[in-house]
Amino acid sequence: MSPVILFSMILFLLPLYLVLITFRKSSKKLPPGSLGFPIIGQSFSFLSAMKKNKAEEWVHDRIRKYGPISKMSLLGTPTVFVCGQAANKFIYTCDSSILANQQPTSIRRLCGERNILELSGHEHKRVRGALVSILKPDILKQYVGKMDEEVRKHFKIHWHGKTKVLAMPLMKNLTFNVMSSLIFGIEQSEKREKLVELFQQLVKGALSVPINFPFTCFNRSLQASAKIRTIIKDLIHEKRAAMEDQFTFPQQDLITTLLNLRNDDLSAALSDEEIVDNVIVIMIAGHDTTSILLSFLINLLANNPSVYASVLQEQEEIAKCKVSEDHLTWDDLQRMRYTWRAAMESLRMTPPVFSFFRKVLKDFEYEGYLIPKGWQVIWVACMTHMDEGIFPNPSEFDPERFDKQAPVPPYSFVAFGGGPRICPGYDFARLETLITIHYLVNGFTWKLCQPDISFSRDPLPIFKDGLGIEIEPKLPSKEN
Numbered sequence: 001m002s003p004v005i006l007f008s009m010i011l012f013l014l015p016l017y018l019v020l021i022t023f024r025k026s027s028k029k030l031p032p033g034s035l036g037f038p039i040i041g042q043s044f045s046f047l048s049a050m051k052k053n054k055a056e057e058w059v060h061d062r063i064r065k066y067g068p069i070s071k072m073s074l075l076g077t078p079t080v081f082v083c084g085q086a087a088n089k090f091i092y093t094c095d096s097s098i099l100a101n102q103q104p105t106s107i108r109r110l111c112g113e114r115n116i117l118e119l120s121g122h123e124h125k126r127v128r129g130a131l132v133s134i135l136k137p138d139i140l141k142q143y144v145g146k147m148d149e150e151v152r153k154h155f156k157i158h159w160h161g162k163t164k165v166l167a168m169p170l171m172k173n174l175t176f177n178v179m180s181s182l183i184f185g186i187e188q189s190e191k192r193e194k195l196v197e198l199f200q201q202l203v204k205g206a207l208s209v210p211i212n213f214p215f216t217c218f219n220r221s222l223q224a225s226a227k228i229r230t231i232i233k234d235l236i237h238e239k240r241a242a243m244e245d246q247f248t249f250p251q252q253d254l255i256t257t258l259l260n261l262r263n264d265d266l267s268a269a270l271s272d273e274e275i276v277d278n279v280i281v282i283m284i285a286g287h288d289t290t291s292i293l294l295s296f297l298i299n300l301l302a303n304n305p306s307v308y309a310s311v312l313q314e315q316e317e318i319a320k321c322k323v324s325e326d327h328l329t330w331d332d333l334q335r336m337r338y339t340w341r342a343a344m345e346s347l348r349m350t351p352p353v354f355s356f357f358r359k360v361l362k363d364f365e366y367e368g369y370l371i372p373k374g375w376q377v378i379w380v381a382c383m384t385h386m387d388e389g390i391f392p393n394p395s396e397f398d399p400e401r402f403d404k405q406a407p408v409p410p411y412s413f414v415a416f417g418g419g420p421r422i423c424p425g426y427d428f429a430r431l432e433t434l435i436t437i438h439y440l441v442n443g444f445t446w447k448l449c450q451p452d453i454s455f456s457r458d459p460l461p462i463f464k465d466g467l468g469i470e471i472e473p474k475l476p477s478k479e480n
């Protein structure tokens with residue numbers, strides 16, 4: 001029998017088998033809801049609601065029908081759906097021997113078995129420790145100048161001399177280039193353009209039914225993933241050779257920093273396979289999320305003149321103390337408090353990541369229901385962001401909500417997740433966002449080409465028209 005048919009049969013039968021053995025061995029109640037058709041289950045209805053930007057309605061319909069806990073089948077696996085502040089707390093504090101991080105099969109196959117999202121317990125701690133150590137503020141401080149340079153270059157090439165731009169693809173291009181420069185040490189080149197294309201293709205299949213037939217989106221994403229792997233492996237060999245020749249870089253890239261990380265016994269902290277898998281995850285986790293934040297913030301600032309005025313005032317104060325060729329410094333970024341609140345508010349209103357998955361390692365009971373081993377849990381963490389009881393007038397863009405004087409209740413603002421898996425790229429994203437907004441508001445004014453713009457989730461939020469804006473450079477022009 002061909003491996004493809006065998007694999008499809010396993011995918012088809014596994015959910016049924018899991019449900020049957022669960023019923024046989026336990027008298028406890030499963031959550032309400034239906035598993036739908038085998039394999040497909042509710043995958044298409046969920047993905048289609050995401051695409052139509054109706055995911056919140058889809059979730060509300062489910063809650064109306066079954067309550068805050070229900071069962072379904074998503075992306076080939078029986079699944080329990082939960083949401084709300086209590087669910088966020090439960091999941092973020094749950095023992096990793098009960099609930100392990102697990103992405104859909106599609107993500108595991110595209111990013112590799114050793115990627116941090118797949119690991120749990122000690123292995124997760126070890127790999128996470130290595131990633132946190134290269135993304136912590138002390139290390140990132142050294143990169144502010146390099147980031148600043150990339151951002152200025154971007155505005156010079158893609159914005160100056162234009163009257164209209166599509167902001168979203170440009171922000172993707174910018175965040176990808178910043179990450180390539182800092183993580184891979186790859187400057188502007190054909191290789192970098194190739195990598196952009198390959199990552200875009202890989203991401204398209206990240207949340208898809210994992211059937212590897214020719215011409216499927218998943219198949220194209222797998223091919224892109226294989227090519228990216230080859231490029232990263234070659235880079236690792238080049239950097240290792242340079243290190244062995246004792247060729248020292250004045251400012252290392254993050255892959256070199258990772259290659260240099262040692263355990264107590266001086267063995268390498270991460271294997272090459274772990275570096276490849278995790279660099280792919282970092283690129284995916286970091287560049288799209290931050291570009292979404294920047295694009296939605298540009299849209300919100302265009303529609304909210306008073307917030308825009310406060311951001312501008314803060315950024316003009318900082319610009320006043322500099323001459324045009326000065327880079328922004330770490331201290332300048334610490335002064336951009338209001339701008340970061342505006343960014344957090346944008347993340348509250350449109351968090352880049354809508355839902356998360358965990359794998360159930362042991363049967364457990366939650367709110368009186370059995371959550372069986374072998375199933376997965378999906379939770380829509382950000383439903384709390386629009387909870388009137390937590391964030392009054394949730395549809396209003398109000399950065400002051402994040403004023404430190406009025407702290408946000410725990411487990412309710414979760415754009416960066418929570419618990420032991422909270423996003424380790426928070427500071428990276430903050431630096432990149434603040435530097436970009438600084439040069440944007442000091443360099444240009446902008447307005448939306450169309451007043452009413454809509455977005456879909458594919459699976460990440462994306463403006464359908466690319467966020468067309470009319471731009472005008474400010475005079476006298478600071479060299480952006």
Ligand code: HEM
Nearest residue numbers: 285286289290293353415416417418421423424425428429
């Ligand atoms: C606005 C930008 C970003 C947002 C909203 C964001 C959000 C998130 C969220 C929600 C999680 C998952 C937490 C969980 O599973 O509970 C996460 C994990 C992660 N993020 Fe970010 N992220 C952003 C930027 C970045 C950047 C710039 C990087 C790297 C430079 C990064 C690297 C990672 C990694 C490696 C993980 C996995 C952590 C683990 O499993 O321990 N992220 N991020």
